[in-house]
Amino acid sequence: MENVQIRPFRATDVPWLVEQHGKYYARDEGFDASFGALVQSILEDFVASHDPARERGWISECDGERLGSIFCVAxxxxxxxxxxxxxxxxxxxxxxxxxxxxxxxxxxxSAGYAEMRLWTHESHRAACALYRANGWQLLASKPVHSFGVDLVEQSWKIQL
Incomplete structure (x- = not known):
């Protein structure tokens, strides 16, 4: 992982991101196709109308192979x-x-935000442990039925 770079997101990353989210969430969580459709919609909106002064996305990659993504939006x-x-x-x-x-x-x-929030599921144990270890606080947790499965939805925040 020595050659890993974190580069700016490009619109050409959209198909890969939709495919990877759909593939891994179906395999690991049992999510149905509605999750991939949500990811597609989020990315289309971002590409069409994000504010480049306050919103960004990044792709991690190693030797030209994409490994992951993360986005900051208002x-x-x-x-x-x-x-x-x-x-x-x-x-x-x-x-x-x-x-x-x-x-x-x-x-x-650096963009001037005072706080960050995120939404996830408690089944993402490694991600939740990462958030907690970096100062994020769990705000709420509730059972839901989303993407064809029963989940426990979580909201987190951190003061910047």
Missing amino acids: LDGQTAKLRLFLLLPEARGRGLGKRMLDTCMGYAR
Whole structure:
């Protein structure tokens, strides 16, 4: 993982991101196709209308192979939202997730946000442990039925 870079997201990354989210969430969580459709919609909106002064996305890659993504978008004037944080299984456990999270949070600070929020599921234990270890606080947790499965949805925040 020495050659890993975290580069800016490009619109040409959209098909790969939709495919990877759909593939891994179906395999690991049992999600149905509605999840891939949601990712597609989020990315189309980002490409069409994000504010480049306050919103960014990044792709991690090694030797031209994409490994993951993370996005910082505006929730409101003072709050950023972390979105589409994905790290392929073969890239996990080597500190890349922390590097990506640090990149996103550092950008949010430099863009003038006072706080960040995110939405996830408790089944993402490694990601939740990473958030907690980096100062994020769990705001709420509730059972839901989404993407064809029963889940426990979580909301997290951190003061920047």
